Amino acid sequence: MKGSSSHRTLALTIIAVACTQAVAAHADQVVKIGHSAPLTGAIAHLGKDSENGARLAVEEINAKGLVIGGQRVTLQLDSQDDAGDPRAATQAAQKLVDDKIVGVVGHLNSGTSIPASRIYRDAGIVQISQAATNPAYTQQGFKTTYRVVATDAQQGPALATYAAQSLHVKTVAIVDDATAYGQGLANEFEKTAKSLGIRVVSHDATNDKAIDFRAIVTRIKGENPDAIMYGGMDATGGPFAKQARQLGVRARVLAGDGVCSGDLPNLAGTAADNVVCSEAGMALDRMPGGTAFALRYQNRFHQPLQVYAPFAYDAVFIIVDAMQRAQSTDPAKTLAAMPATHYRGVIGETSFDAKGDLQHGVISLYTYKDGKKQLLDVVKL
Structure with a gap:
């Protein structure tokens, strides 16, 4: 009986090991997608x-099931806080590289995306910014940098042209926050405004x-511009x-996408x-999948989206699309597949030029009425 029991135990152990190996052979490969923002x-x-x-x-994607190169893949979002700070952004980028991500959606600000881009370049990992608009981000000659929004070289002129042609602005005061984004957008706006005959009465930096702009605003009030x-x-x-x-300033306030959020009425009253x-980018209700996406977002997170969610959403799918075309989860092979991207998603058709910028960008212009965002115009580039 003792020998028989021993054989039974050995047999059960062999079966258990075989089953464990079989399960391991079919276990999903976990692939990390990075994300970084404040x-x-x-x-x-x-x-x-x-x-x-x-x-x-x-x-x-996980709910639908993903297979790459014959292997089932489970995606894991690795999200790091960069606090909107350039130094913190490079630390967040290095953490993502150390975590062995296949690609990253980030960063949100131009001032964080640009310094972080060197970390991803050195690691050979694709970086798709969901929001960075400063032209310098993709002008560094890196093969790793992409974005799914238009640039300030397009946004600034569109805003200035609308001011001149639709608002009939003749004089403007400019204020920027001295960041790569704010200053870059203001400078692009200023160049086009001057070329259209708008007189720039002042350009201040904060x-x-x-939080306190009364000194700048008081001086601008004395200049009496049509717009700020x-x-x-x-x-x-x-x-x-x-x-x-x-302070009784009558001028219209013009701004870019950083200001154009769902939260602005709470901040500006x-x-x-x-x-x-x-x-x-395209207005949410004019994006091919915008309305359906907004509903899914609301159902999942129980709050309305602000600005960048659809762009981050599509950026994840674009990285996965590159993996599928490469039939590999290797970051180098995924990166190599990126230039041939032609993806149709929530925000529309996405394909990139040689620098990693959108081939067909769009600028949307808005105002607010009774605390709600309203579309004014769409400029196709």
């Missing part, structure tokens, strides 16, 4: 919006942590517009109705 600080609501978009993409162009994010642009109204802002 998840803390004044614009954390925009970073979280982006993270939610990327997370929704990962969840939907910073991205400022503000280059920065909603966390500062909202209070700027609010204080301008409180009724002064949001005086804002005209641009976004470096």
Whole structure:
């Protein structure tokens, strides 16, 4: 009996080992997709919006099932907080590289995307920014940098042209937050404004942590411009517009996508109705999958999206599309497949030029009425 029991135990052990090996052979390969944006600080609501978009993409792909090169793959979102700070961004980028991601959706700000891009370049990992608009980001000659939004070289002129032709602006004061994004957008706006005959009465710089703009606004009030162009994010642009109204400034406030958020009415109050802002992409309700995406986003996160969620969502799918075409989860092979991207998603058709910029960008212009964002015009590039 003792011998028989021993044989039975050995047989059961062999079966158990065989079963474990069989399960391991069919176990899903876990592939990490990186994401980085400010998840803390004044614009954390925009970073979280982006993270939610990327997370929704990962969840939907996993629910449907993904096979790459004959192997079942489970995606895992590796999201790192860069706090909207250039130094923190390089640390977040290095953490993602160390985590062995296949690609990254990030960063949100131009001032974080540009320094982080060197980390990804050195590691040979594709970087798709969901929001960075400064032209310099893709002008570095890196084969790893891509973006799914138009650039400030397109957004600034579109905003200036609308100001001249539709708002009949003759004079403008410019204020920027001295970041790569805010200053870059303001400079592009200024060049086009001057070429269209708009007189720039002043150009001031503040910073991205400022909360009190009364000194600048008081001086601008004395200049009496038709409009004020503000280059920065909603966390500062909202209070700027609010204080301008409180001090009796009649000028319209012009701004870019950083200000053009769903949260602006909370930050600017009724002064949001005086804002005209641009976004470096198609309006949500005009995106091919925009309305359905907004509903899925609302159902999943129980809040309306801000700005960048659809762009982050599509960026995840574009990385996965490159893996599928490469039939590999190797970062180098995924990167090699990126130039041939032709992907149709929520934001529309995405294909890239040699620098990694969109081949067919769009600028949308908005205002606010009774606390709600309203589309004014769409400029196809």
